[in-house]
Amino acid sequence: MKTIDEPMPICEAEMERLEDQLVEDCKSLGMAESIRDFLQEPFSEWMDELADESSGGDDSSPECRLSRNGAGALAIAMQQTMAVRDALLVSIIVDERRSSRDFLMGFMANPTLPGNTRHLEESLNGSFRDASRKPDTKRCDNGVNMMFDIIGMVPERYHVQPLAIISYVLWWMGDERAMLCAMRALALDENCSLAAIICSAAHRHIGPAWAEET
Structure with a gap:
C-alpha cells in the first residue's frame, strides 16, 4: 500500500489525457501561453524543492519531493519540447542568481527568442568551461532525486x-553512474542526443573544467 509520501503512479491513459490537452491548448492558445499555464505550479514546486537545504541526499528516504501532478506535468512537457528539458537541466546546475526562475520559464515558453537562447547557452557553456563553477552538491542531489521521483510515477515511455x-x-558531478543512466535513456530512445553526448564524453573521459583541474 502506498503511503501519503508515495504518490500513486500515473497510468498511461491519464498521461495521454493530460498530453492531449496540452497539445490542444498549444494549437488554440499558442505554445507560450499554454506552456506557462501548464507549468506554472509544477515549475514553482520544482524550483522551491531544488533550493531546499533540508531535502535530498538520503536515498533511503521513501518521501517523494514532487507532487503527483507536478511529476506528470513536467514529464509531459519534457517530452513535448526539448526547451523544458534544457531549462530543467540548467536549473539544477546553475543557481538562481545566474538563471532566475523567471528567465527559465520565459525560455520554456519562448525558446527561439535570441536573448533566451543565448543566455541558456552561456549558462551551460560557463558551467562546462569555467573551472571555478563547481557543483552545488545539495542542489544537484535534489534535482536528481526529483527526476527519479518522476521516473517512479510515470509510464516508461516518459523516462527518456x-x-x-x-x-x-x-x-557534471564526476559520478561514474552517468554512463549507465545515459545508456538506459538510449535503450529507450536511440535518438536521445543528450544521452548520446554524455555516453561519448564519459567513454572518452571528458569532464567539465572543474573536474579536469582536480
Whole structure:
C-alpha cells in the first residue's frame, strides 16, 4: 500500500489525457501561453524543492519531493519540447542568481527568442568551461532525486528525458553512474542526443573544467 509520501503512479491513459490537452491548448492558445499555464505550479514546486537545504541526499528516504501532478506535468512537457528539458537541466546546475526562475520559464515558453537562447547557452557553456563553477552538491542531489521521483510515477515511455538529465548531472558531478543512466535513456530512445553526448564524453573521459583541474 502506498503511503501519503508515495504518490500513486500515473497510468498511461491519464498521461495521454493530460498530453492531449496540452497539445490542444498549444494549437488554440499558442505554445507560450499554454506552456506557462501548464507549468506554472509544477515549475514553482520544482524550483522551491531544488533550493531546499533540508531535502535530498538520503536515498533511503521513501518521501517523494514532487507532487503527483507536478511529476506528470513536467514529464509531459519534457517530452513535448526539448526547451523544458534544457531549462530543467540548467536549473539544477546553475543557481538562481545566474538563471532566475523567471528567465527559465520565459525560455520554456519562448525558446527561439535570441536573448533566451543565448543566455541558456552561456549558462551551460560557463558551467562546462569555467573551472571555478563547481557543483552545488545539495542542489544537484535534489534535482536528481526529483527526476527519479518522476521516473517512479510515470509510464516508461516518459523516462527518456529524465534519465538524460540525470546522466548529465551525474557526469557534471564526476559520478561514474552517468554512463549507465545515459545508456538506459538510449535503450529507450536511440535518438536521445543528450544521452548520446554524455555516453561519448564519459567513454572518452571528458569532464567539465572543474573536474579536469582536480
